[in-house]
Amino acid sequence: MRRFSLWLLVVLALIFQVTIFRKIELWGMRPDATVIILVYMGLGLGSVAGALFGFLLGLANLAILSTSMASMPLAGTVVGFVVGRYATKVMYESYLVQLVIIFVSVLVFDAVNLAWADLSGLPVSLLRYSLGSAVYTSVAGVTLAIVIERIIGLRLVSQR
Amino acid sequence: MRHAWQLPVKSDVGIFLALVVLSVSIMAVDRLDEDSSLTGRLAAVFVPFESLSFRLMELSFVQKENHILRAKLMDVSRENAVLREEMGEAERLRGLVDFRTSHPGTLCCARVIGEPGERMGGGIVIDKGRAEGLAKNMTVISPDGLVGRIIKVGEGASQVKRIIDPGYRVSALIQRNRATGILGTRSDGRIVMEWVAPDADVVAGDVVTSSGLGSITPKGIPVGKVGRIKEKPERFSLALEVRPFTDFSRLEEVFVILREPPDFQLLLEAEEEAKVEN
16 A cells, blocks of 8 residues: 555656646746655665666656756665665654655755766855755655645555 | 565665666766767657656646637637627728718718517617608618608607508609509518509519609619519509518618608699789
């Protein structure tokens, strides 16, 4: 049942990415569905699934979006693996913790990509572009999780 | 209990490292390949997914655009209907102006404002009356031909009996051969010209005009065309069915000929005076 809810999250996140997230753009920033999916896949299925999903989603991003960088698969792999391996050790059932995990994941994801693009400008770029995006993505991600768990009634992540 | 995806720690690090190596290879190839052919090749693999996501994105826009276009289409249709109406009116009015120009000072233009029905005497009501110089028995015409005559005059409106109203009678002639007759309207609305000489050379399509006899309707106003021709041996005449030129179903504006029909009583008195003087 949890695997179903995770797939539902993937589908919903992708649908939201091309519909609602495009419309609720704030100051040029949009929530990043890729990171939301990676975080919940990592939390729900563990480090291997997280890493594999991260790699594949990065590859898909690279292929679909011409603006994407070649570092996308690496960024996805790192985020998926780290979340699956280490974030599962904290009380991630709490929405607040999930919010922090997504926030940090966006920063890591962006850091890998920005470093690949221009290592010297990494701190400035992180502050300038990633910080707002991280806040926005984490709020959107947790909202999506609440929708699935509280409204639809499916368990998304469980520590038991 | 371990999940199917959750492998032993050593294995997951190994898989992670393998994926990292793969990712770094992709990055290296991408950096070396200036033409980004790697991205191009990957893109080819993901084309179906790309087009699916693109379609999903487009769907909401298309839907919104569809709503806007539907609304615009409705506006344009409405506007088109109004313009058609105005164009028709402009065409009609142009015809009326041309007609009015060719009859300076003798015509009064009026708008049809009602059809009172049989109980109220039938015919039509026009928006001009005594105030504009209209009087009983004045002839009413349209650019196409004879409409009828005024039977009642009010201060600002008048009632007109049409040639299609039962009981209407006017003397008429065939334009081609000047054969005269009396045009009368039957109870079913058919206009029939009677008392035409049986040997008159009349064919279907001949134009019928007013003859001017009787002095109420001026001479030469086109009335209609001859339709069916019947012989009436008992009356020693022909009965010609006449189709009026004026389309009464679409009559909106008419002209009243501003010429008082002669008062026969006054004419008789004048004749008497002349005789006495002589």
